[in-house]
Amino acid sequence: MSDSASDSTMLFKPLLVAGMIVGAFGIICSWIGTSIISPKEDGDGFKIIGIRFLISSMVSIGLGFIARYFIIIKYILRQVSYKIKPDENKFSG
Numbered sequence: 001m002s003d004s005a006s007d008s009t010m011l012f013k014p015l016l017v018a019g020m021i022v023g024a025f026g027i028i029c030s031w032i033g034t035s036i037i038s039p040k041e042d043g044d045g046f047k048i049i050g051i052r053f054l055i056s057s058m059v060s061i062g063l064g065f066i067a068r069y070f071i072i073i074k075y076i077l078r079q080v081s082y083k084i085k086p087d088e089n090k091f092s093g
Contacts, residue, residue: 015064019057026053 026049033046066073 009068012064012068015060015067019060019064021057022053022060023057026050026057029053 028050029046030050033043033048033050037043037046
């Protein structure tokens with residue numbers, strides 16, 4: 001395995017764990033905003049914060065998967081570009 005492949009694989013676990021922790025915190029904030037805090041105006045802030053944390057956790061987990069499968073994604077994109085440009089020589093890149 002090359003150095004770039006092992007580096008991208010090493011990024012997967014920290015990004016996944018960070019995404020799960022931030023996602024759990026977002027769920028807790030949303031839950032606090034909807035059920036625990038009684039005035040509606042005070043709970044809206046917790047709901048907004050919880051939604052932002054959930055979105056950031058999805059981005060973190062998505063970046064982790066992109067980092068893990070970057071080599072495969074790069075290979076697939078190269079194959080698609082070769083099919084789009086069939087007049088080029090396969091050794092010209």
